[in-house]
């Protein structure tokens with residue numbers, strides 16, 4: 525059996541129920557086949573097997589009290605995956621679907637994504653099966669405090685620096701930061717995505733969405749095209765979706781969809797101006813459903829259908845797809861429908877939103893497909909810039925951070941293409957992202973010995 529197949533078989537044997545983790549490992553390791561012959565030192569040091577095993581898996585109880593005085597117990601976790609090139613870094617997800625396999629897939633992806641940013645950050649991810657939907661602000665605060673009462677002993681500005689992900693935004697980061705500060709009696713950059721008044725960076729909220737659109741622009745530019753006049757289908761309506769839409773509008777494109785777990789809105793007039801402002805208020809302040817947007821502006825609403833179902837079932841023209849909700853949201857059938865509707869670019873704001881069948885269809889069709897670990901790296905890149913600003917005890921202007929973000933996305937795009945070319949997979953962004961992200965981490969692991 526090849527080194528790669530042997531490692532994949534062991535991963536499946538050890539944790540048979542972790543399908544998302546298997547999926548992420550298979551995708552990355554198959555891309556790395558090309559590195560095996562060229563780097564006997566990585567085989568000798570058994571880097572391929574070492575990199576799929578987290579350094580540490582922390583799982584803990586989170587007891588909290590609701591507004592009626594009832595006590596609930598959720599499960600919290602933090603997968604500290606790999607710190608070869610810097611402190612563990614990656615978000616926290618609060619969603620009822622959270623389990624160790626999902627957090628491991630996210631933590632594993634984060635290793636390569638963080639390496640691609642060129643900033644010194646290792647990979648980690650965490651979260652809880654807590655469901656924020658329908659909870660009062662005080663309940664969210666009590667949950668975040670209870671979560672941090674255990675997590676604080678495992679993290680630190682030079683050890684592990686969490687941030688947001690699904691269900692965790694500025695409000696939750698604020699509550700967790702408050703509890704960390706109370707427990708440790710230190711005001712340090714232990715979390716990113718903080719409020720601007722207490723150490724946050726300008727552009728961090730925007731960074732993942734803006735970055736995914738910057739990455740899409742880099743890809744389109746290889747075909748001498750631009751965003752001007754392009755129609756974009758966006759899934760989700762949270763942080764990543766909101767700022768992807770804003771950037772598409774700013775660059776002369778038109779974003780026509782938003783979705784949540786209840787359904788999808790199609791607004792052929794474009795989600796811009798007062799409509800985008802309404803979305804921001806609806807989702808970030810009132811925590812309402814996208815259906816209200818359709819009611820307010822008379823847009824079409826498809827109950828129980830995802831953005832990709834709607835594309836498949838209707839004759840929607842699509843130039844650009846920006847999946848920004850969750851893993852495996854795009855099936856093979858959805859992918860085929862996108863290709864059939866003329867989609868030219870897929871830039872993944874979400875982590876692993878395309879199933880392996882979808883990825884194959886995208887790649888075989890010749891469409892420009894930017895995998896999440898490259899396309900959505902702008903969020904963690906600006907988190908890295910927040911860490912730098914915290915260490916230096918200064919803050920950069922909006923323009924400065926955005927300029928750095930654009931430079932990083934451009935460089936990630938170039939490194940993907942260079943690595944793909946160098947390892948015999950020209951123009952393959954999946955292979956390029958995996959190989960470029962891996963090489964730096966593998967060299968660091970080799971240099972640091974067997975630890």
Ligand SMILES: NC(=O)C1=CN([C@@H]2O[C@H](COP(=O)(O)OP(=O)(O)OC[C@H]3O[C@@H](n4cnc5c(N)ncnc54)[C@H](O)[C@@H]3O)[C@@H](O)[C@H]2O)C=CC1
Nearest residue numbers: 689690691732760761762763764784785849850874875903
């Ligand atoms: N926030 C960040 O900086 C980064 C986020 N990501 C990824 O982007 C994606 C979206 O994250 P955020 O916008 O931060 O979260 P969010 O909590 O702000 O928004 C999540 C959105 O996805 C939708 N969603 C979640 N689960 C769903 C499901 N099972 N079915 C349908 N819709 C669902 C929600 O309704 C919501 O609109 C996730 O895959 C996340 O891992 C990736 C890189 C960085």
Ligand SMILES: O=C(O)CCC(=O)C(=O)O
Nearest residue numbers: 614615687689903904907
């Ligand atoms: O900003 C961060 O540290 C984490 C962002 C994140 O969770 C991700 O890139 O998926």
